[in-house]
Amino acid sequence: MQIAILGLGTIGSGVYKIIAGQTNQTKKLQVTHILAKADHPAMLPIESTDYDAILADPALDAVVETMGGIEPAHSYILKALAAHKHVVTANKAVTALYLREFIEAAEANGVHFYYEATTGGGIPWLKNLENAARVDDVQSFSGIFNGTSNYILDQMTKTGEDFDSALASAQALGYAEKDPTADVDGLDVANKVRISGAIAFNTAPNFALPTVGIRHVSAQDIAWANDHNLAIRLLGEAVRQHDRFAAVIAPTLVPQQSLEAQCPDNFNLIRLDGPTIGELQFFGQGAGQLPTAHAIIQDLLDIALNVPHLARHFNRTLKNDAAMLRGDFIWRDGDTYEYLADRTVGELIIRQNEHPQASFLRIGKEVNHESLQIRRLFNGQRQSVQ
């Protein structure tokens, strides 16, 4: 199977390296073209800056897109599919935006568009989600989808440092980019929740998705959580019942005695629930060169070995009903922590826009509310908590 790699950055180089290693079934794979940047000196004889010439090679079977970003990734993927080349990508932003278009173009041209590496890095999350959905109507999924923000929250918990200091150490280690927006503001998680939701529920990925990141989580919040035997994790969560669903992303309080709280460093931990499979969780390297490249190789092998993925057309009409994820929150304003019962993340986002100095944490469903030392007298009543 002959492969072209578009973009020889971290992930693209990892794909090249694993295939060059020729371990086990990767012997079936061969990189025959690399699309290099025009302003970048070629390092390998197979590098080229002429994408049309690469696609014109009749021996080429598949294109690996690891350029990132929306354009030209979007048009390059469509061009490859139109040229009857399979496409495998790690690009979550372009996949979340154009998944349906890519799948339709692939089917129209008799090739595959596979995207395991977009979500969960080395964790075979999408494949296992697809397999579960062969039997079960998946009722919910949730998890830690972003390693950078998990590293920051874990560091804040272990050292007591504040967000800016933990972010700086994540940047020094190469876990966070210079502009950390996508990671710390939940945008990266949003792309992954959209892709997962599209597969789990067979619906279009552009659903409403209230998204809160971790920028407002303070050292004080972490200490407050710790005093209540809780930890803070950035969770993406989606639920479905019959023809209704909802999804949110928010910093969430979880019990210290839980898998989520024990998910360390930059690891990911993602869960699904189905009526027959029960609860299933996956833990591993959610990013990084070799784990992400490994996921791309797995997609390439599925193509080489003719392993079909679940065929989804994302055409199920579901009602997005935020009330399904209505729940309780902790609201901080200055040094005061309040308990807010029975709200949606969307309502809290609006409230926070009016109080920019305040912030809030979702209370995870595994949290024992007794541990918050709160008596909830009636629906919606706020009580100060210690």
Next chain:
Amino acid sequence: MQIAILGLGTIGSGVYKIIAGQTNQTKKLQVTHILAKADHPAMLPIESTDYDAILADPALDAVVETMGGIEPAHSYILKALAAHKHVVTANKAVTALYLREFIEAAEANGVHFYYEATTGGGIPWLKNLENAARVDDVQSFSGIFNGTSNYILDQMTKTGEDFDSALASAQALGYAEKDPTADVDGLDVANKVRISGAIAFNTAPNFALPTVGIRHVSAQDIAWANDHNLAIRLLGEAVRQHDRFAAVIAPTLVPQQSLEAQCPDNFNLIRLDGPTIGELQFFGQGAGQLPTAHAIIQDLLDIALNVPHLARHFNRTLKNDAAMLRGDFIWRDGDTYEYLADRTVGELIIRQNEHPQASFLRIGKEVNHESLQIRRLFNGQRQSVQ
């Protein structure tokens, strides 16, 4: 795809129930025969006691073996394969013993022998292990493979009760059988580690496997572990390096701040490590009617959809080298806890045979030995610990 179920016990009934539900892709499956016991009144018109007549049905595609035990399961599986019927089983004992024979018979007859449900219940462990091995030489795997013993250890930890009392509550809940030997003495884990090891390392499953269960774990041990911020879990573990490997099963000390310690109730948690995929862990229902039946259905769908599994012939010659899992232990004799450095599980088993009142715990590799308040002065020196 037409299916015969051999044995309508808990798991067989679960398979019948899921297929009868006709959800999603299970619409491709149809149960057309059930092999019933001769002394059991037939409940369904498709029940029969004539196995030869079932296999003689030319429309039959696959046999699901959920009888358990070694015979007649072994000869029934071979008979089905000889009749060119695919076989899917949940029977770990017969699979661990005859895996190579079954695979060879399946290949000789142009059909498949699939056995996902033998290991990890609803967790798609074997499939993911196989996929990882398509790219990586898996370096190690380990985990909590038995829900019954995990439930007992978790109960002992939560309530402080002793082994007999926790076993009785597991039996009352249906998590443990009347004769709990296979679960609490590590024999069930041994079958699963043999099957996993055969796939991971492509070697015959009948390798030497020092096996210790949890019968000797006392309430006092649990309290001692808790005093040192540790928990006790029954772990199976296997490692490989080049042409050498080793595997053991033993009650193991793990940090309370770890995924293993947070694996509650009767759940399983299984891990693999590979050079490119890194660390990957799977958590879920390791037993139970619907999760185990779900795993059988997944194998049936792979056959129906022509999804190939990794072809293994278990013919790699590896040296079983117990020294690779040499490590440190806590030895209890009466009220005295001692630290034993640099031993093998096999050496400890011999020592315990000479001191039947004593017991031992393996020290897991994630344990910070400082937390045991031990200074290890030189290799092999024992020190009493508090």
